Structures are given as C-alpha cells and as structure tokens.
Amino acid sequence: MSVTEGKFENKAERKLSKEQERLKKVKDAQKVKDRIISVFIGFFAIAWLFPIVWTFYSSLRPYKEIRAGGVLSFPKVLNFDNYTSAISRMELPTYFFNTALITLPAVFLILLLGSLMAFVVTRYSFRANVALLLLFTAGNLLPPQLVFIPVFKMYLALGDLVGDRRFLYDSPLGVILIHVAFQMGFATFVLSSYMKTIPKEISESALVDGASVFTHFFRVMLPLLRPPLASLGVLMTTWIYNDFFWALVLMSTDSKRPITSALGRLTGEFVTDYNLLAAGAMIAALPTMVVFFVLRKQFVSGLTLGATKG
Amino acid sequence: MLNKITGHEVDRRLLLKGAAAGGLGIAGATMLAGCAPAASGPMSFGARTVDESPTQQLEALVAAYTVKSGNEVAYNATESNAFQNNLSQYLQGTPDDCFQWMAGYRMQFFAEQGLLEDVSDVWDDIGSQYSDSYKIASTGLDGKQYFVPQSWYPWGLHFRKSMMEEIGLAATDVYNWDDMLGALAELKGQGLIGLAAADKGGWEAMGTFDILNARINGYQFHVDLLAGREKWTDSRVKEVFRHWEMLLPYQNTNVLDLEWDGAMQLLLQKQSGFFMMGSWFGGNFKEQSQEDYDDLMIIPFPEINADHGRDTVDAPLDGFCVAANGGNTGVGKDFIKFAGDMEGVQAMLDTGVPMTSANNGQDKSSYDAFQVAQQAVMDEAKYITQFLDRDTRPDFAGPIIGPAFQSWFKDPSSTNDILESLQSQWDALAPL
Numbered sequence: 239m240s241v242t243e244g245k246f247e248n249k250a251e252r253k254l255s256k257e258q259e260r261l262k263k264v265k266d267a268q269k270v271k272d273r274i275i276s277v278f279i280g281f282f283a284i285a286w287l288f289p290i291v292w293t294f295y296s297s298l299r300p301y302k303e304i305r306a307g308g309v310l311s312f313p314k315v316l317n318f319d320n321y322t323s324a325i326s327r328m329e330l331p332t333y334f335f336n337t338a339l340i341t342l343p344a345v346f347l348i349l350l351l352g353s354l355m356a357f358v359v360t361r362y363s364f365r366a367n368v369a370l371l372l373l374f375t376a377g378n379l380l381p382p383q384l385v386f387i388p389v390f391k392m393y394l395a396l397g398d399l400v401g402d403r404r405f406l407y408d409s410p411l412g413v414i415l416i417h418v419a420f421q422m423g424f425a426t427f428v429l430s431s432y433m434k435t436i437p438k439e440i441s442e443s444a445l446v447d448g449a450s451v452f453t454h455f456f457r458v459m460l461p462l463l464r465p466p467l468a469s470l471g472v473l474m475t476t477w478i479y480n481d482f483f484w485a486l487v488l489m490s491t492d493s494k495r496p497i498t499s500a501l502g503r504l505t506g507e508f509v510t511d512y513n514l515l516a517a518g519a520m521i522a523a524l525p526t527m528v529v530f531f532v533l534r535k536q537f538v539s540g541l542t543l544g545a546t547k548g
Numbered sequence: 549m550l551n552k553i554t555g556h557e558v559d560r561r562l563l564l565k566g567a568a569a570g571g572l573g574i575a576g577a578t579m580l581a582g583c584a585p586a587a588s589g590p591m592s593f594g595a596r597t598v599d600e601s602p603t604q605q606l607e608a609l610v611a612a613y614t615v616k617s618g619n620e621v622a623y624n625a626t627e628s629n630a631f632q633n634n635l636s637q638y639l640q641g642t643p644d645d646c647f648q649w650m651a652g653y654r655m656q657f658f659a660e661q662g663l664l665e666d667v668s669d670v671w672d673d674i675g676s677q678y679s680d681s682y683k684i685a686s687t688g689l690d691g692k693q694y695f696v697p698q699s700w701y702p703w704g705l706h707f708r709k710s711m712m713e714e715i716g717l718a719a720t721d722v723y724n725w726d727d728m729l730g731a732l733a734e735l736k737g738q739g740l741i742g743l744a745a746a747d748k749g750g751w752e753a754m755g756t757f758d759i760l761n762a763r764i765n766g767y768q769f770h771v772d773l774l775a776g777r778e779k780w781t782d783s784r785v786k787e788v789f790r791h792w793e794m795l796l797p798y799q800n801t802n803v804l805d806l807e808w809d810g811a812m813q814l815l816l817q818k819q820s821g822f823f824m825m826g827s828w829f830g831g832n833f834k835e836q837s838q839e840d841y842d843d844l845m846i847i848p849f850p851e852i853n854a855d856h857g858r859d860t861v862d863a864p865l866d867g868f869c870v871a872a873n874g875g876n877t878g879v880g881k882d883f884i885k886f887a888g889d890m891e892g893v894q895a896m897l898d899t900g901v902p903m904t905s906a907n908n909g910q911d912k913s914s915y916d917a918f919q920v921a922q923q924a925v926m927d928e929a930k931y932i933t934q935f936l937d938r939d940t941r942p943d944f945a946g947p948i949i950g951p952a953f954q955s956w957f958k959d960p961s962s963t964n965d966i967l968e969s970l971q972s973q974w975d976a977l978a979p980l
Contacts, residue, residue, distance in 0.1 A: 305813060327598075390637055408642045490638045492626040502627035503598045 290523075297321070297516035304513060320517035324504060328518055332493060333500035337479060339410045340496055344417040345474045349467055351418065352425025357455050359426070360433040361441055371430060378423040386487050389416060393488065408490045416488065417478050425470055432466040433459070469536040476526045497522050591879040592622040594644030596631040601831060605896040605903065606648070612895035613886050619879050639663040643871035645880030646887075648698075651685040651865035652934035653775075654942070655695045658869075659688035665870035665877055666692045670885045677890060681932050682906050685865050696868050696888035697906035698896075701827040702925040703755045703862035703935070704846040711818045711843075715740075719821075724851040725791075732798040735821040742798030744820035746811035747957055750950030753803075754936035755862055756795075756824050757953065760788045762860035763852040767931040770860070774940040780971040789956070789963045791852065796960060803957050816840065824849070826864065826935075827922050831902065846921045848928055861929035864938060865906065941977065948973050 296309075298316040355374060359367040393412050397403040406412035436459070444458045482498040489495050492502075504511070504518045530537060595606050603625065610621045624644055631638070635649075639658060649655060658664050671693045675683060678697065686695035705722070712719040715738060722728050732742035747753040762770045765784045772778040773785065800806070800814060812829055814820035816836060827846055834841040848858045868887050870880040886892040890909035897903060897910065904910075904919055915923065926932075937945035952966050 305809070390641070394641055403642045486630065486634060487637055490634070490641050490643065491624050492630075493624060499630065502630045505627055505629065506599050 293516045293519055296513050297520050299513050301511040301513045320514050321521065324514055324518040324521060327514075328497075328500045328503055328521070329493075330497075330500070330521070333495070333497040336410070336494060337496040337498075340413050340417070340485070341475055341478045344414045344421075344478050345471055347414070347418045348421045348425050348474055349471060352422050352470070353429050353460065353463055353467065354455070355422070355426040356429035356433050357459055360430045361454075361459070371426065374423040374426045376423070377420070378427075382420065382483055386483075390487060407488060408494065410494065412488050413484050416484050417481070421474055421477065425474070428470060429463065429466055432463065436462055465536075465539065468533075469539050472529060472533045472536045476529060479526055587878045587882045588617075588619055589876055589879055590620040590622065591646065591874075591876045591883060592624055592644040593883065594631070594638075594647035595623065595625040596628045596648045598625050598627050601901045604899050605901050608895050608899045609887055609892055612892060613883055616886065616891070617879075617882065619882070621883070639871055639873060641873070643874055645874035645876050646868055646870050646883045649695070649867065649869045650934065650938050651695050651697060651867060652938050653940065654934075654938050655686075655869060656688050657942075659690075659692075659694040663872050664688075664694040665872045665874075665881065667694060667696060667870055667881060667884060668692045670696065670881055670888065673885060674888045677888070677907050677909050679908060682865065685932065685934070686867070694869060696884050697865045698867040698887065698893075699903045700863050700865050700906055700926070701904060702846070702922050702929075703759065703824070703826045704848050704922075704925045705850075706815065706823045706825060706827070706829075706844060706846050707821060708815065708818060708843045709845050711821070715821075717821070719845070720847055722847060722850055728850045729794065731821070732795070736798055741800045741814060741820035742822060743795055744811040744814040744823040745799040745803045746806035746808050747803050747954055748805060748807045748810070750946065750954060751937055752808045752811070752825075753953045753957070754945070754949065755826065756792065757788065758862045758933060758936050759824070759849040759860075760791055760852070761785070762862075762931075762933065763849060763856060763858070764788055764791060766853070766856045767860045767933070770933065771939065774936065776940075776974060780967045780974065785967055786963060789960070789967075793960050793963075804954055826862075827918070830918055834902070841918065842916070844918050846918065846925055848925045858928055859930040861925060861932060862935050863926060863929075863932045864935045865932075867906070944974060944977060 297320050298318070299313050300315055300317075300319065303311065303313070303315060355370075359371045390407065393406040394403060397405040397407055406415070440458065440462070441454065444454050449458065479496075480498065481496070485495045485499055492499065501515065501518050501522055504515045593606075593610055595603065597603060597606075607623060610623050613619070614621055622644075626634075635658070640663065655664070671683065671686070674696070682697050683693065686693045686697060688694045707719050709719075715734070717731055717734060719731065722731050735742040745753070745756070758770065761773065764787055769778060769784060773780070773782075779785075800811070800820065808825060808829070809832070811820075811823060812825070812832060815823040816833065830841060830844055833844050848861065851858050868884050870877060870884050874880050888907070890907055893905050893907045893910060897905065902916075902919070904915075904922055912920075912923065933939055936949065940949075948970065952970050956963065956966050
C-alpha cells in the first residue's frame with residue numbers, strides 16, 4: 239500500500255502546485271483512515287456474525303457426527319433434520335402463543351403508560367417533575383436478580399388476598415406487569431427526551447383553543463410521537479421476547495412459559511444434543527431477526543433517540 | 549392426552565381473566581372447591597423430565613391412575629435442570645400436587661422447611677413392599693416419610709464382556725485394589741485406556757470420589773464429611789486423592805474435555821476397559837444396539853480397606869413427593885400411594901422401558917443379565933449413598949466441589965491447596 243502511495247505522491251509533486259499538494263495529502267490521509275476504519279468495522283462485523291453463523295452451521299449437522307469426529311471435523315452430512323425434530327419436540331404453537339400473550343399486552347401497556355408519564359413530566363411544570371422522571375429512570379438500574387424474591391413473595395401474598403394463588407404468580411398477567419414495571423422507566427426517559435424537542439408552541443396553541451388535558455394528549459401529542467413509539471415498540475418487543483428470567487421465576491407451569499424456555503425442552507437430563515439445540519435456538523431467534531431486518535431503521539433510531547437532544 | 553392438557557390450560561387462562569375482572573367471585577369458587585371430599589377431583593402431576601423414555605413411563609402411570617380412580621390428572625413436564633433450579637419457588641408457590649424428586653438430603657432439605665407433605669400413612673399401606681434401606685432413604689430428619697421411591701441404579705465399574713474375553717482378563721474376579729491396578733496395567737500394556745473418565749460436566753468425577761472415600765474411610769466418614777461434620781482438610785481425605793492419583797496414569801488424558809457420554813463412547817468403541825458410571829447409561833447402549841447392551845456388565849468398585857470391604861454403593865433413588873402447598877393434597881397422596889404400589893409400578897414396567905424398581909414386587913426373573921448384575925452390586929452393599937450432589941448442600945456440590953475436582957485434574961499435585969480451599973468455602977457458606 240505504501241508503495242502505491244509513494245508513486246502517487248511523486249506524480250503529484252511534479253504536476254500540482256503546493257496548495258493542491260496539501261489538499262491531496264489531506265485526501266490521501268483520509269483515504270487511509272477510511273480503509274483502517276473499514277478493516278476495523280469488518281473485523282467486528284465478523285466477530286458479531288460468527289456466533290450466529292456458527293450456530294446455523296452446527297444446526298445443520300447431526301449430533302452423531304460430532305460425537306464421532308469432534309466439532310471441527312469436516313461435515314459429511316448437512317441437512318434440516320434437526321429443525322424438524324426441534325419443531326416437534328418444542329411444541330412451538332403453544333409456546334409462541336404464550337410469548338404473544340405476554341409480549342403484546344406488555345408492549346402496549348409500556349407505550350401507553352410511558353407516553354402518559356413523559357407527557358406529564360415534560361408538558362406540565364410542577365415541583366416534583368424532575369424528581370419523578372429520575373425516579374422512573376432509576377428503576378431501570380435495579381438488577382432483576384435482586385428483586386425477584388420479594389416480587390415472588392408479593393405475588394403470592396396478593397394471590398392469597400384475592401383467594402387464588404395463581405392470580406399473579408404462575409400467570410401471564412404477573413409476567414406482563416413485571417415487564418411493564420421494569421421497562422416503563424426507559425420508555426418514559428426516551429419519550430420525554432423526544433417530547434422536549436416538540437415546540438412548546440404547539441401545546442400552547444392547543445391550550446388556547448381550549449383543549450382539555452386528554453384532548454391535548456390524545457389528539458395533539460400522541461400523533462406527533464409516532465416515530466419514537468414505533469422505535470420503542472420494536473425495541474421492547476425484542477427485549478420482552480428474549481426474556482427468560484422472569485418467566486422462569488414467576489411461573490411454575492412449564493406449558494405457560496414463553497418460547498425462550500421451550501428451548502429447555504431440547505436438553506436432556508444427562509445428554510444434550512447441542513446440534514438440535516442450535517436448531518431450536520435458530521427457530522426461537524427467527525422472529526426477532528425478521529423484526530430486526532424489516533424494521534431496522536426504527537431500531538437504530540430507537541437506540542439513539544433523544545441521545546443528542548435530551 | 550396432550551390435547552386434554554392443553555384444553556385444561558386454556559380453561560385456566562379463562563379463569564385467570566375472570567380473576568382479574570373480579571377476584572371475589574373466584575375466591576368463592578376456590579373455597580367451594582376446597583370443600584370437595586378428599587381423594588377425588590382433579591390433580592396435577594409434575595414431571596422433572598422431558599426425555600422420551602421416562603416420559604413414556606410416567607404417562608403410563610398417570611393414565612393407569614386415571615383409569616383406576618377416575619380422577620383427572622394434568623401432566624406438567626419441565627426440563628430437569630430448570631425444574632431443579634426453580635424447585636424452592638415452585639414448592640412455595642403453586643406446586644403440582646405430586647411431583648417427581650430424589651431421596652435423601654435433597655428431600656430432607658425441603659421437608660425441613662415444611663414444603664413436603666408427610667406420607668407416613670402411605671408407607672403404612674405400602675411399606676411392606678419395600679426393603680428397609682429404601683424406607684430409610686425416604687425418611688426426613690424428623691422420622692416421618694416424605695418420599696416414595698420409583699427406581700434406582702447403582703454406580704459401579706462397567707466393562708464389555710466380549711472385550712475382556714478377547715484380552716483374557718477375568719474382569720469379574722477383580723475384587724480388591726491390587727486386582728484393579730493389575731487389570732489396568734494389563735489394559736495399558738495392550739495399548740488401551742484402562743479407565744474411561746470424564747469431568748467436563750463437573751459431576752462425573754464425583755462418583756469416583758464418593759466410592760474411593762467410602763472404600764477407604766467407610767460410609768460413616770463419607771456421610772459426615774458431606775454433611776460438614778468432618779473436615780475436608782482431614783488426612784483421610786488426602787488419602788482418597790492419593791489413591792485417585794494412582795488411577796490417573798490409566799485414564800484417558802482428555803478428562804476435562806469429555807462429558808460423560810464422551811467417556812461412554814470410549815467404552816462403546818472398545819477403546820477403554822472400564823468405565824465408572826451410574827448404570828442408567830445402559831439405555832444409551834441399548835439405543836446403539838441390543839448386542840451392545842447385552843455385552844455390558846457391572847461389578848462393584850474394588851475393596852481398598854478390608855475394614856469396610858465393599859459395603860457401600862452410590863445408588864441414587866428417584867421417586868415422588870407430595871407438595872404441602874398443592875391444590876389437592878388428598879388426591880396427591882392417593883396418587884403417590886398408587887405410584888408406590890405394585891399396581892402402579894407394573895403400569896410403568898409394562899411400557900417396556902428398562903427400569904429397576906425399588907418395589908420388591910417386581911418380577912426379578914424378567915431381569916436381563918445386566919439388571920441381575922446391578923442387583924448383585926446392590927445386594928452386596930450394606931449402605932446406600934445417594935451420590936455426592938444429592939448428599940450435600942446443593943450450593944456446595946455444583947458450584948464449589950465441581951470446579952475443585954476439575955482443577956485437581958489440571959494439577960493433581962495441588963491436593964492440599966484444593967482441600968483447604970474447599971474447607972474454607974464450606975465454612976463461608978451461609979447457614980441454611
């Protein structure tokens with residue numbers, strides 16, 4: 239590379255005036271920089287893709303072959319047998335239904351409550367609004383592992399109060415509520431950051447026209463919030479979809495748990511067929527991948543939303 | 549069967565929506581359900597397996613019970629590791645009425661917390677069908693029974709008859725430590741692995757430790773050590789590792805790269821003479837071929853200290869418990885009684901899945917040669933232990949002993965450091 243650059247500079251010296259030469263140098267330096275960055279990005283892209291590609295590759299190979307020849311052996315058989323048996327053993331329809339039953343209401347509630355909260359803390363100034371925003375965001379910092387025992391006990395106690403222990407514990411309702419509680423802080427934070435960028439004049443004119451608080455929110459603000467709501471919706475869906483922890487500790491009946499725990503059905507007590515598991519993991523990951531590729535614009539904007547404006 | 553269960557779940561979901569709408573109405577309904585006479589009505593059964601063969605057995609048991617009692621049973625299966633890790637919450641929350649579990653310390657731990665139902669009266673009815681050692685293993689620290697055994701399997705030295713014949717080794721005559729070392733040297737001389745070993749999973753080597761400790765120091769010391777009444781830094785424990793080290797030259801060198809099934813492959817492919825493991829893996833030989841299964845044989849681990857002979861065996865006992873917080877404990881107890889009774893056992897045996905039942909009523913004349921040998925290993929032992937990770941605190945076995953043994957394999961000369969660290973980690977455990 240340096241050799242070609244040298245030639246370039248020699249030619250340039252002959253033809254160009256000093257000013258042009260300086261510009262050329264800057265340009266060349268930029269080119270080198272770009273190349274280094276490309277290599278850097280390429281390296282990380284491969285590092286990130288590798289696990290997925292490797293999982294996919296493993297999922298195509300039969301376990302017997304791995305046992306006989308080791309993981310690095312040259313593949314003799316590549317087929318989709320693992321997928322068919324994973325699908326039949328995972329009872330996919332039941333578990334996908336369970337996931338939907340938890341994810342959809344949870345995302346809807348998070349967005350609704352989060353936007354209401356953000357609306358209040360940004361559009362109305364009262365003494366506690368910053369403190370309130372902080373409180374909601376701080377909730378995000380608590381690791382779930384820390385609070386799951388108290389939550390579990392609380393769910394049981396509430397269940398006893400109502401007369402049915404399965405009111406919250408071992409019920410989709412309980413898992414939905416805990417997701418709403420945990421993710422609402424983030425939703426509030428993002429939405430309030432975005433809302434601050436909407437000119438106050440819009441609100442003021444709405445108020446002058448005599449809009450009530452609810453009209454102001456539903457008819458004026460909510461339509462303006464469409465882009466961040468779309469991004470957040472996508473993010474939340476994948477996060478909740480991927481959750482394994484809450485469903486495991488707050489549900490006792492396996493057939494009510496979401497798809498992430500169905501993967502456990504592919505591991506045996508003593509033997510685990512990792513190739514079968516790889517196929518199961520690919521199947522379970524498929525919906526999130528589809529969601530990501532279809533809506534990746536919203537995804538990226540969701541991650542940076544409010545980052546520069548907050 | 550499955551359709552029925554799914555239907556049941558949907559009903560429950562509807563019920564839950566109702567509960568969300570108006571809790572009071574449901575409260576009334578639950579109270580009414582509570583008035584139903586004991587030993588009838590629907591119940592649920594929790595299986596701690598999703599594997600094919602055991603599922604077949606358990607579903608047969610459940611079906612037979614439903615036919616006999618008319619009580620509908622919901623069958624809830626959970627993968628064994630998830631079930632085990634979540635058991636404490638499971639039992640405190642909304643457990644199934646009857647569930648599959650293990651005997652010994654693991655059962656006593658939960659019985660002490662009042663999470664298991666006393667089934668002493670069930671034992672009054674079916675106790676005559678079991679020998680005393682099983683009753684002892686089913687008894688909690690308060691002297692009451694909390695467990696009904698289903699099946700057992702012994703740990704021992706496995707080998708292939710045909711392979712030993714070819715070599716000219718009378719493997720069944722291996723009685724004591726010197727015999728064993730002699731046989732291992734013979735195998736090594738033939739360019740074979742003497743003893744197939746694995747410890748990638750962290751639990752495989754525990755069986756070898758158990759038996760060496762019991763052979764050298766006796767049953768009582770072993771049990772006391774695991775219960776924390778003896779110290780890991782004791783010179784007697786060091787003696788165990790000194791003997792273990794003598795086995796290392798005859799083992800495969802990739803112990804930490806293999807899980808148990810990798811070591812099993814060494815035996816299956818006749819690359820290794822012996823394999824120390826629980827007999828349950830016979831099922832995998834059978835999957836391979838009937839011929840391989842018929843070739844399989846087991847002998848007790850050899851005697852090391854004549855004072856203790858071969859009087860102890862690791863024989864984990866699987867079975868059932870009734871959850872104290874279940875919705876229908878009465879039916880749960882009725883079910884566990886059926887499962888322990890010969891009638892229920894027969895239903896499981898009729899599936900054709902090999903099982904060595906704990907019930908004396910099982911027709912032993914139908915045992916195959918391998919099962920007869922397993923029985924002989926059991927009969928020779930006076931004391932039964934449940935396997936290290938079932939005989940000590942769960943938070944000590946998996947997270948502490950497992951990695952300690954693995955690091956010992958990396959550097960066997962560090963025995964003293966490892967034992968000291970084991971003891972200090974035991975001392976640092978929070979009281980239960």
